[in-house]
Ligand SMILES: O=P(O)(O)OC[C@H]1O[C@](O)(COP(=O)(O)O)[C@@H](O)[C@@H]1O
């Protein structure tokens with residue numbers, strides 16, 4: 603039996619570029635640099651406890667969001683910065699692990715793109731050897747020679763030029779959208795190349811699998827409680843079918859499962875901590891995953907509006923996120939539209955009033 607011919611990521615990007623005869627090649631260079639960073643992180647993740655410095659916590663360090671930093675969070679962030687700094691087409695980068703944007707000082711003319719990333723997603727899983735990943739989003743940089751500011755990154759997800767993730771599991775995969783569908787590449791460790799193994803990925807529109815951290819159930823809003831209760835009621839309830847549940851606590855691994863076989867993921871807005879309207883970060887978690895899922899025919903929402911339509915207000919903004927099989931996400935959105943939000947302090951600011959609550 604002959605092995606099927608597979609395109610490498612480089613060959614795939616060259617083919618894509620044929621659609622844009624005037625393209626400079628900058629964009630391809632950027633994606634190949636991101637892929638190189640992911641390969642380097644994959645190698646370090648695979649070393650496990652053998653990695654110099656280990657996979658543990660950084661002695662008491664917390665990131666800008668007050669979360670304990672793992673050694674690998676810091677290492678992965680460094681890899682992204684070092685590999686992408688010299689790609690020649692970036693004006694700046696922003697990351698979960700850095701309070702402010704990173705300027706690319708020595709690039710002339712100024713780069714056309716901005717790169718935003720979560721260098722290691724699900725890092726609380728790293729010391730127990732569960733899949734983790736990296737998530738990235740490419741935005742256009744503003745014209746002109748001025749240094750980039752936080753404001754430049756505050757673009758709605760619908761404007762992303764490209765987005766994707768790498769998942770470091772039993773195999774390392776890179777999943778990419780450049781706004782023309784979604785393609786998955788598996789790392790051939792012998793060649794050191796990402797090979798196109800999953801062309802034109804599609805999220806099935808229906809599912810009977812959901813993912814949510816049920817330990818937060820007492821903080822959920824009524825539409826989310828209703829949806830989960832109906833799933834749990836199974837074939838004897840209004841849904842008339844049994845549901846299965848998964849929770850990996852690495853969103854990148856949940857997104858990958860959903861891309862491969864359907865499902866719905868919820869980390870909704872809840873009342874657990876008034877200072878955090880949701881757990882996940884808009885710019886480097888919700889938007890890139892939302893773009894990938896929508897390009898694969900799925901849906902991504904805050905529950906109240908498409909996540910890609912949200913105008914960001916800060917670099918590390920958090921948001922409620924629901925994504926996956928289209929019919930389930932639409933159902934969850936309907937439940938949010940059916941009900942008034944809980945314990946609204948002022949009726950002037952409820953969902954149907956003149957002064958809508960922020961998503
Ligand atoms: O611990 P919880 O509440 O289940 O949260 C898990 C969620 O947090 C995250 O790990 C956040 O990502 P980071 O590891 O990049 O901080 C998501 O990947 C995941 O869905």
Ligand SMILES: [Mg+2]
Pocket residue numbers: 720722723724887
């Ligand atoms: Mg993350």
Ligand SMILES: [Mg+2]
Pocket residue numbers: 675698720721722723724725
């Ligand atoms: Mg992270």
